[in-house]
Amino acid sequence: MNTNDILGYFENTSLIIKLVWFFSGIFLTIICLLAFYLKYLRNYLRANEKIVDKYQAKYESYLVTYLYAGNDNEAFSPEQLKIIDKLKKSIANPFKRKIIVSILLKLRNEISGEMGESIDKLFVKLGLLRYSLAKLRNKKWEVIAIGIRELTQFKIKAVHKIIMNNINHPKKEVRKEMQLYLVYLYAFKGLDFLNVLQTSLSEWDQIQLLEILQINNDTQIADIRPWLKSSNDSVVVFTLKLAKVYNQFEAKEELIELLHHKSEDVRINTISALSDLNIFEAKNILKNNFNERSHEEQIAFIKMMANVYEAGDKPFILEQIHHENSEIRLLIMEILKNINFEEYALYEAEFKKALIA
Structure with a gap:
């Protein structure tokens, strides 16, 4: 078939077939160009x-x-x-x-x-310091984060005021790097950013900050009580973890006040902290309004009772054998079992009835 035959066939064919051939040619060209580009790119990278x-x-x-x-x-x-x-x-x-x-x-x-x-x-x-500082003025948040990370790893303390400008940066990655910088270089003193933090501290951020504090092994522990009164709930939750890890018994009054906090998450973490610190005064408050609290708070309190149980708590404990929540009933029986195994046997049958019900 010569060229004239091909052209004649193409001219006499339908529009759809012409379009198919046209787009096929375009796609073939694109594929060839991409193949050449990938080859060039591979050679360049090597x-x-x-x-x-x-x-x-x-x-x-x-x-x-x-x-x-x-x-x-x-x-x-x-x-x-x-x-x-x-x-x-x-x-x-x-x-x-x-x-x-x-x-x-x-x-x-x-x-x-x-x-x-x-x-x-x-x-x-x-003179690398000026390049890291220049990154802090960059419009791209990822460049700012890299700059702060460099200053952290090379322990550049003299620029902490500049770093603090990012305390409420819209990107959490930048805020995280700033927080790690302050705590890594200044330990508990670096936690002063909690006084002005408006954004939320994620669970992962809190874990990282606690880990760095423990690595630094700073013996000069900050006064955590002002942070327990923060309007930022995540700051309060983080401070409650500090109270547990560093046995901040002197914050007892502030901790007890938090049992009435508006946030359920804060109240649950408060009960956990009070339990770890063996603060017995909180028991009566929690027993008196036990039925008014959420199931999560009730569970946290029953777990607390396992640590701070006294003989006078027995009537309250026995009342909860028939609690509607199965986890609470199991925790109650575990407490009775640990306190007095022989007495536990007397209530086991009653517990099984409640479980079936």
Whole structure:
């Protein structure tokens, strides 16, 4: 079939077939272009990876030499200053700077003690601090978060007032990095941000902050009582966890007041804290309005009774054998069993009847 036959066939064919051929040609062209682009991209990434590996090996060698070239007599030894001059020439290049910072971060995570402090000093000496601070002025929230993280890992304390500007940032990721910065570098003193925090502290944020506090092992525990009166419920819940972990018995009066808090979550956490601290005074308050409380609060209180049970609580305990909530009934029987196994047997049959009912 020659060219004229093909053209003749195409001219005499229906519109639908013409359109099919037209779009097929377009799709084929796009597929070919994408194939060439992917090939180019793969070659580019491989070449880029080789360049990164090359500079990484070079800068790692410099930094390892720097770490072992220090002495106790000078802030920076002559050999260290030579390495600093070499690195400074590369810092101006964004590509090379990114590699140097990543190596420093890797070393900082692996090294502690005097060598770790030496890396912190090098970070400032190289002028990298201004680049991290510049990230805090960026419009992109993810860049701000990276900047704060860098300042945290290199333990840059002098900029905490600038960091605090992000306390109520609309993005939770930025707020989290700011909170971690303050607590990681200042321990309990860093928790002062709770005085002005307007946004919510997530459960995961609270866990991380508690973990950092325990790692720091700071013996100067802050006065938690003002935070128990915060209008931010998540701050109150976090403070209740602090009360439990650090045995803040001196906050007893404020804790008891929270049994009447408007938030059910706060009340439940308060009962848990009172239980851990063995504050017996709370029992009568909770017994007197037990039926008015939610099932979650009632369950928390019955669990508390297992810790602070006294002989005078027996009538109240026995009343709850017929409670409508099965979990509460099981907890009651567990308490009776732990208190007096022989007496438990007397109520077991009655409990089974209540369970069936």
